[in-house]
Amino acid sequence: MAVDERVEKTQQTLLGRLHxxxxxxxxxxxxxxxxxxxxxxxPHxxxxxxxxxxxxxxxxxxxxCGSLARHS
Known part of the structure; x- marks a missing residue:
């Protein structure tokens, strides 16, 4: 089994276990x-x-920037 196939199978298994x-x-x-x-x-x-x-x-x-910058 190639590395890519193992990674894909592992990802499918982990995602399949999640609710x-x-x-x-x-x-x-x-x-x-x-x-x-x-x-x-x-914000002041x-x-x-x-x-x-x-x-x-x-x-x-x-x-x-008027919403975040402090103008002195």
């Missing part, structure tokens, strides 16, 4: 955690959100 709701529940839990974090963090305090990639690379504020 059909495992992946959707994991995605939902991750989304809920992200929403909870964003909802509980004060610095250091909680990452720097806008456009601002970091070009030095210019993009239209979306």
């Amino acid at each position: 059909p709701l495992v992946v959707p529940l994991a995605v939902g839990a991750g989304a809920l955690a992200a929403v909870t974090y964003v909802g509980n963090v004060d 305090e610095g250091g909680h959100y990452p720097t806008c990639p456009s601002l970091l690379l070009t030095g210019f504020y993009c239209p979306g």
